[in-house]
Amino acid sequence: MAKNANQKLKLLYLYQILLNKTDEDHLLSMDELLASLSHYGIAAERKSIYSDIAALQDFGLDVILQKGPHGGYFVASRSFELAELKLLVDAIQCSRFITEKKSNELIKKIESLASEPQARALQRQVYISDRVKTMNESIYYNIDKLHSAISAGVQITYQYFEWVLDFHAAQRIQKRYRKEGSLYQVSPWALTWDDENYYLIAYDNDSRQIRHYRVDKMEHISLTDHPREGRALFQDRFNIASYSRKVFGMFSGEEKNVRLCCENRFIGVILDRFGTDLIIMPEDETHFSVNVPVVVSPQFFSWIFGLGGAVRITSPDEVRAAFQHQLQALRE
Missing domain, CATH: 1.10.8 (Helicase, Ruva Protein; domain 3)
Structure with a gap:
């Protein structure tokens, strides 16, 4: 058998060929394996290929020989289907x-x-997938930095921006930093994916409250030497899943315990939104009531409005009044 510089790599090239070229619907015969190796300048005999495939099988590669007129070798299973x-x-x-x-x-x-x-x-x-994407190219690295800060248990600083429209500027869509570009300093505790966006959930050191921030609108993130604050809030009572359920569209507001009266056919909608750990009470043959914790915001009212009257707010009175005020504003 001819010897060359690639000959000692024969087993590795065979491994690569099988992984790249074969699956349960695409098989390679012995002649095709030999031809593929020849493409890399490797001459091989059938007997050596049998031995190499046996070695790959011992190594853990799931190589199968399917016999028959259209048979051949293929990789039957991989780390991911x-x-x-x-x-x-x-x-x-x-x-x-x-x-x-x-x-x-x-x-x-x-x-x-x-x-x-x-x-x-x-x-x-x-x-066939064509969806709106963020314009912040650094978000991938922002997420890595935030994970590092959470693991290290330290505070971070960053700038936070929003998009604004200026028809008088050459570039109409402008980036504007909040707080006039001053740095935010917060204690990061968790990352959550909600409403197709990534959010940082953090303890705001100034207001001493839990806040959330769009990760794709954060820039120039730096880890500090200051240990995180807010440990008691997050260890004692904070639950990310519960937080996401009651915050609509990740918009802040005052948390209230709201009673909803719903048509029976909307039970799936309620379970999807608030989870299954609910106390469901019958109102009549076609309606039920449920008490849910909600951060009251225009987004919550929009969710109620979008259900077309099938879900109504019955208490507390101040939330009902706020919803009616929102509807009146829309009418005007």
Whole structure:
């Protein structure tokens, strides 16, 4: 058998060929394996390939030989199934907080976990996905910094901005920093994904309250040497899932215990929003009532309004009055 510089890499190239070219729907015969190795300048005998495949199987690669006229070798299982990779691709596409550039980079890496034919199926899935993405390219690294700060238990500083419209400027959509560009300093405790955006949940040192911030609107994040504050709030009673359920659209407001009267057919809507740990009380044959903790905000009222009268606020009176005031403002 001919010897060359690549000959000692034969086993590695065979491993790569099987992973890249084969799956349960795409098999390679012995002749095709030999031809693929020849492409890398490697001459091999059938007997040595049998031995190499046995070594790869001992190593843990799930290589199967399917016998028959159209048979051949293929990798039968991988770390991720194709359905799982499609799920990851769709999650990235749905994530507004990941920029289009970073989405493409991540999906390219996910494709490397599949065979080349399967990767093409993933690419077709990407083409039919067209969703709004954030314009903040640094968010991927912001998340990494925030995780580091949470793990280290230290405070962070950053600038927080919003998008504004200025028709008199050459660039009509402008970035404007809040607090006139002054640094925020908070104690980060958790990250949550809500309403297609990533949020930092933190303890605000000045107001001594729990706040949340859009991660894609944070810039110039720095870790400080100051230990986090607010430990008692987060250890004793804070629950991220509960927090997300009662904060609509991640808009702040005053938390109230609100009683809702709902049509029976909307029980699924209530369970989806507030979870299953609820006390459901019958009102009549077609309605039920439930008490839920809610951060009262215009977004909560919009959610009620969008249900078309099937869900009504029955108490407390001040929340009912605030909702009626919101409706009157809309009429005007």
